[in-house]
Amino acid sequence: MIRAEVLVVGAGPAGIAAATAAAESGLQVIVLDDNPNAGGQIWRAATVDHNGDASSGDSARRKALDRLQRSGAQVLGGHCVFNADSSGTLQTLQETGSASVVTQFQFEHLILATGARERFLPFAGWTLPGVFGAGGLQALVRGGYNVTGKRVIVAGTGPLLLAVAAHLVEDGAIVPTVLEQASVAQLAPFTASLWAHPAKLMQGASFRRKLWKSSYRTGCWVVEAMAGSDGQSLASVRITDGSRTWTEPCDLLACGYHLVPNTEIAALLGCAFRGNFVQVDETQRTSLPNVFCAGEPCGIAGLEAALVQGEIAGLACAGLTKSSLQNKAAAENNFGAGLEVAFALRDELRSLPQPDTIVCRCEDVAFGSLSGCSSWTDAKLQTRCGMGPCQGRICGPAVEHLLGWRPVSVRQPLFPVPLGALCSPDEAIEINN
Amino acid sequence: MPDTVSVTINGVASHVDRGTTVAAAMLLAGQATRISVNGAPRTALCGMGVCFECRAVVNGIAHRRTCQLLCEPGMTLETNQ
Numbered sequence: 001m002i003r004a005e006v007l008v009v010g011a012g013p014a015g016i017a018a019a020t021a022a023a024e025s026g027l028q029v030i031v032l033d034d035n036p037n038a039g040g041q042i043w044r045a046a047t048v049d050h051n052g053d054a055s056s057g058d059s060a061r062r063k064a065l066d067r068l069q070r071s072g073a074q075v076l077g078g079h080c081v082f083n084a085d086s087s088g089t090l091q092t093l094q095e096t097g098s099a100s101v102v103t104q105f106q107f108e109h110l111i112l113a114t115g116a117r118e119r120f121l122p123f124a125g126w127t128l129p130g131v132f133g134a135g136g137l138q139a140l141v142r143g144g145y146n147v148t149g150k151r152v153i154v155a156g157t158g159p160l161l162l163a164v165a166a167h168l169v170e171d172g173a174i175v176p177t178v179l180e181q182a183s184v185a186q187l188a189p190f191t192a193s194l195w196a197h198p199a200k201l202m203q204g205a206s207f208r209r210k211l212w213k214s215s216y217r218t219g220c221w222v223v224e225a226m227a228g229s230d231g232q233s234l235a236s237v238r239i240t241d242g243s244r245t246w247t248e249p250c251d252l253l254a255c256g257y258h259l260v261p262n263t264e265i266a267a268l269l270g271c272a273f274r275g276n277f278v279q280v281d282e283t284q285r286t287s288l289p290n291v292f293c294a295g296e297p298c299g300i301a302g303l304e305a306a307l308v309q310g311e312i313a314g315l316a317c318a319g320l321t322k323s324s325l326q327n328k329a330a331a332e333n334n335f336g337a338g339l340e341v342a343f344a345l346r347d348e349l350r351s352l353p354q355p356d357t358i359v360c361r362c363e364d365v366a367f368g369s370l371s372g373c374s375s376w377t378d379a380k381l382q383t384r385c386g387m388g389p390c391q392g393r394i395c396g397p398a399v400e401h402l403l404g405w406r407p408v409s410v411r412q413p414l415f416p417v418p419l420g421a422l423c424s425p426d427e428a429i430e431i432n433n
Numbered sequence: 434m435p436d437t438v439s440v441t442i443n444g445v446a447s448h449v450d451r452g453t454t455v456a457a458a459m460l461l462a463g464q465a466t467r468i469s470v471n472g473a474p475r476t477a478l479c480g481m482g483v484c485f486e487c488r489a490v491v492n493g494i495a496h497r498r499t500c501q502l503l504c505e506p507g508m509t510l511e512t513n514q
Contacts, residue, residue, distance in 0.1 A: 139480030144453030
């Protein structure tokens with residue numbers, strides 16, 4: 001059993017800010033992350049040192065990580081949280097090359113900074129090798145997948161698309177086009193609001209400069225990914241603007257429809273929700289007095305929101321508040337509300353899947369087989385949709401958009417674990433596979 | 434320049450830069466990480482440990498999420514059937 005005055009789940013920007021603030025306030029802090037390294041998704045560093053600068057990256061990230069290290073907070077990578085209860089215990093699984101290790105933690109305060117994942121919408125051919133999430137492809141490139149000279153179409157919705165496309169071009173890919181499903185009219189108020197966020201405006205402009213060879217097409221989306229003559233890997237995509245449909249050749253497709261929050265631990269603990277998001281007060285406290293939440297699980301609002309919410313949560317664990325931070329958080333939350341409107345999904349995306357299009361990739365459940373089902377639970381029972389190892393994390397948000405069904409319960413284990421992990425160890429145990 | 438790590442992917446030796454994830458190594462080798470319930474090849478989708486499409490057999494152990502795992506010298510990697 002490892003004890004922490006403050007246990008932070010997630011070492012992305014929100015978790016880093018939370019842990020730093022709590023540790024600098026004199027508390028003993030442990031940060032857990034499923035990834036091997038701290039940084040989360042937006043600050044994911046390249047693990048392959050191609051240019052001798054793998055450890056550098058973005059300067060804000062470097063500063064934040066340096067400050068976290070100086071704060072005395074302990075960061076434990078490779079820990080996947082699969083169980084937690086509000087009485088103050090939490091269990092993780094670590095997988096090494098040859099063994100699985102279960103560790104039990106005990107906390108006084110818990111800060112959930114579990115971030116978000118991409119929303120995927122099923123379309124014909126989306127299971128072909130060569131089709132990735134948008135952020136997904138970027139993460140794989142940072143993990144050493146070389147895309148130099150590859151023709152990559154970036155599609156879907158959300159501010160992430162431009163960032164991904166710009167990074168892919170920097171990594172040597174050819175990005176002929178970026179397809180944003182939102183219409184230019186839908187995006188206009190959001191674009192105008194960026195003048196109130198100069199840093200974001202500058203960042204957007206810098207992405208556009210890097211993409212001077214690419215066309216950014218609003219109101220367009222991919223309707224089908226098509227295999228080449230081998231029948232097994234991507235060769236082209238069919239694109240539409242709602243009236244006209246055309247085909248473009250590509251080696252890879254990076255397609256994601258904005259983000260959905262990772263709220264499984266909060267749901268398991270019994271935190272109150274506001275729609276799909278964890279409900280928090282102005283100190284980021286959830287409905288449970290010893291549990292705080294910061295970043296995307298409270299509302300998709302981006303990096304600055306995550307940083308300020310994290311700091312508020314970390315200070316709150318030490319009984320401290322700063323009204324200047326709360327004002328900043330309110331402004332950033334407004335930015336998030338703007339994102340939700342600007343990148344709202346168009347109705348046409350509901351008719352993307354054909355009857356034989358796979359919806360649940362884990363269990364190969366086709367869209368057509370859901371037609372006789374009345375709810376998420378019914379679909380699980382009748383078709384095994386959402387019953388595979390991702391536990392509905394991918395098909396759940398897709399089905400919610402397509403059919404309006406909401407997943408009804410979250411249970412432990414939150415991730416698949418070896419049976420030995422469920423034997424309630426009091427100490428860290430090693431399970432030899 | 435980075436040094437390299439040698440791994441075996443579906444029986445074929447492969448040399449990747451140190452720090453390469455297993456998922457990226459299998460993509461570079463053009464190998465599926467898993468075969469789906471209906472027999473289709475799959476590769477990593479989300480890149481962040483959520484979707485489980487990247488699960489493969491690593492050193493004989495099935496269902497390892499390879500996007501969260503770095504290549505180590507001598508690793509044996511196989512498509513998860």
